Amino acid sequence: MKTVLIIGAGPAGLTAALELARCSEIRPIVLEALDDVGGISRTIEFKGNRMDLGGHRFFSKSDWVMDWWQTLMPVETVDGNHPSSALRKDRQLLVRPRVSRIYFLRRFFDYPISLSVKTLANLGIVRLVRIGVSYLGARLFQRKPEKNLEDFFHNRFGGELYRTFFKDYTEKVWGVPCGDISPAWGAQRVKGLSVGKALLHAAKAFLGLFKPDIRQKGTETSLIERFLYPRLGPGQMWRIAAEEVRQRGGEIHFGQKLIRILRDGERILSVETESVDKSTRIWQGDWVISSMAVKDLIAAIEPPAPQNVREIADGLAYRSFITVGLLVRKLKPRPESVPPLNLLPDTWLYIQEPGVKLGRLQVFNNWSPALVKAADTVWLGLEYFCQEGDALWDMPDSQFASFAAAELAEIDLIDPADVLDAHVVHVPKAYPAYFGTYAQFDTIRGFTDRVQNLFLVGRNGMHRYNNQDHSMLTAKLAVDAILGGSTDKSGIWSVNLEDDYHESKR
Ligand SMILES: Cc1cc2nc3c(=O)[nH]c(=O)nc-3n(C[C@H](O)[C@H](O)[C@H](O)COP(=O)(O)OP(=O)(O)OC[C@H]3O[C@@H](n4cnc5c(N)ncnc54)[C@H](O)[C@@H]3O)c2cc1C
16 A cells, blocks of 8 residues: 655644545555644643634635535534534634724724724724825835835825835744845735725725625634634644544554654655654655654755755744633723633734833634633633744743733733733744745755656745645645646745635636
8 A cells, every 4th residue: 555654733734634535445554743733723721711822713715624624523503503413512612703903102003904983993094194195105205115014005095004004013923124134024914904995895894795604715814703613723623634534544653753853765665753752754655744843854865955945945034923712700801801801802812012022912712712711711822923032932930821811901902900921832833934044945845846846835835924724725736736747846835825726726
């Protein structure tokens, strides 16, 4: 029986494994460094509470992805029950409304910024005039050649709106000035979002013309209003996928960190993994699908990749992430909060208050009540962007938890006396960065594309800001290529590049 070695049991790796297990005689063997599935999309359990590492919305413009998820976890009906009583309620995909606002000047602003009366009142007349003038100026007279992210934002939103809402937050996320970030980041993440479209969207919503179905194909990614969410967090989807992989004869091995890839010219012969006790194992396969960070993959290849490829791979940059699960008795009361917990309506908040390092705040109760053990508590996720090895990353967990709680108190969202418990999770390489040696990435791609039985997929696997759905589509295309006997990887690289790709390729 032929085998495919799959590196990583995140969304990309498990999609590849399940597609192979469902559609072929080829056996998938998944090698995962951690002891759980889901990768960055896993769910961490802490004393009966469940943490999502970042708040994972399940939505896609690809029907294939939407259907794939729903074959594993059917969507709840409007009354919250599942159509088939045979299926347990805890295996449902919830339909959640997106409520995410910006917290700035101790006030809540809609995100994406809408030109509502409330936004206008929050901003005040002076700032508003400045925003309007600079927006019109940028649109009508001062378009800049888009050499970096600052130019990208300036051209779409004007300088004042950029400085008010995008600059500090983006720099908090990436740790470098917007002027040093490629405009490709904006093109990929903010896609067609603009003040004009936000206005049109607001007008349609106001007139009742905007009634999104859950697919929301025509909607800009940043404007997606409703999304699916596994009742027990994103990791539940990936645990169910893993169950089916095993039932269909696939293998998943935990605690197996890939450390070496042996090749003979343009073919991979075997890979070597190391477990926590430092014992090593060699695995042979006919193909390798890799979702591990391409930087680590290139460093592991023997005989080594050409020097320029190794240098570029070594220079790839990442942003890492620390999230603190904070259990509190209640939030501080606000006009829009619901007593007795003073729960805010938001699934998450972007924290733009100056003076704190906190980037985003998840309100897990609003993602799924089942993430919270005790209904009379508020379960929060405080998110910090950092670099592996910097002061935040190296801070001991207990100190970090106190620091995070103190920041939340400082910006008036909790009373420190209400903190009940905390759990700190480090997520290395959470964001592949579009700086460092990224501009030369094609050289790496040229090398890996030539290795016939190697397929790079997923987010860090391709060093691309892929969401779960993109990561899954790349895995599907890798499986299609393997089953079709093709070594052409160009289709995989075009996922998440062109807006219409998913539609036209299906
Ligand atoms: C803060 C945040 C919020 C996000 N929100 C959303 C969202 O709302 N919606 C959405 O769809 N996506 C979201 N994403 C993106 C989503 O997390 C990723 O797209 C997805 O997890 C990528 O899947 P993957 O399988 O490519 O990689 P990963 O999830 O990174 O999985 C890779 C796996 O490979 C393993 N691995 C790595 N190195 C090795 C090695 N040497 N040997 C063996 N195994 C190895 C890792 O342990 C991991 O399990 C978010 C990401 C972040 C950081």
